[in-house]
Amino acid sequence: MTIGGLQKTTLLDYPGKISACIFLSGCNFCCPFCHNSSLIPKNIKGLFSPEEILSLLEKRKSILDGVCISGGEPTLQEDLPEFIRDIKKLGYLVKLDTNGTNPKMLSFLISEKLIDAVAMDIKNSKEKYAATCGITDQGLPFPAILSSVELLKNTTDLYIEFRTTVIREFHHASDFKSIGEWLLGASRYVLQPFKSSDSVPLQKLHAPDYTDLKYYQKLCQNYIPSVSIRGT
Template sequence: MLISGFIKNSLIDYPGKIASVIFTQGCNMRCKFCHNHELIPINGSYSNYSEDEILYYLKKASGFLDALVITGGEPTLQFDLEDFIRSAKQLGVLVKLDTNGTHPKLLKKLIDEKLIDYVAMDIKHILDLSPYRELVGNQFSEHQLESVKESIALLKEADIEVEFRTTLIQGSQSADDVRKICEHLHCSNLYSLQKFNPLQVLDPSFAKRSAFSDEEMFSLMESNKDIMPNIRIVNAD
């Protein structure tokens, strides 16, 4: 595992739980609004923490720590992710995985083998190639888009906690786009509308973009509750 960041204790990354958070190195997307773009290169020289360090802390903190959150980057790029999660689960913690949904086969295996308890999956745009590429980069392929759709279908049926989430940016998505995403999801899972933050983004042009106003976010939430009853607003990307 290439682990470039580690937060020992967090109250916001796993709802209702005290969690440690690790940030894996490497991502197969180039989201123009990404705040963690130093995590994009898939390069071992960026790894700052060993698996043993993380597992040692989880064991030491087992008296008050509930969970481990694995985020990135894109954690499913790590060839030894499954082995690491097995080691963490043996210490009695819940495991939450943040993913962009491009590796559904691994996701299914982790779910089937009860290695993850919570998945938060980002949905960047409507499920069409051109708008997705506008946000995540032209390297994004039709095959990856189909993988994203497969992961959505898998998670809608999974017997674990699932959260879908979309960061909303003026000039990138419209109210109609949000409606289309909700229609594609059409489930009882949690759906988080995240408010865009223009600070320290990967693409400098996105630093000039605006977030939707609180009133607009509220309207988007209310107008889609008929399809996604557990829709909510989150203020940070």
């Protein structure tokens, strides 16, 4: 388990909960708009041990409701289930952030009741997925992503959200029509405008205009009952 970062308290990462956010290192994408690009390498040294994290969570049980596990891509870590088991023993709700490339791990976590909420990133329309992830079409495990989407669309006993970081240079109205058709049957979809920072690999990207965001929201509402805009 390689833990690359920790936010001790957040009101944003687990909707409706006061939570801590744990960032696991290593990712199989290289998204040019990633805010956690320092976590992409798989061989970096962890900043915290699991024991240190569990000790901190033990001390903060009176403050926190839940724990969000993000990354990087958390499902790449083989010992993720055991780490979550230890967190659950402390009485926490657990939310997982994922890019959906490991449906086997995702299915196991759901079946073992190790997670209470999932947020899966939908990077773009199917046709533009690889470019938005910063990898080649040949390197994109798209069948796995499709499997994760179907798994989550058919999971009814957890909080599930699909979400897209919207970037002016990458997304257009036709993409959101395509995404809406793809996610038909999902109950919740979130649009998040891109925010620039020094850690983003590709500089000079821009957030969409708010009027465009509202239009994308309206397009997606033709397919998904709950479409919200977060982070404006």
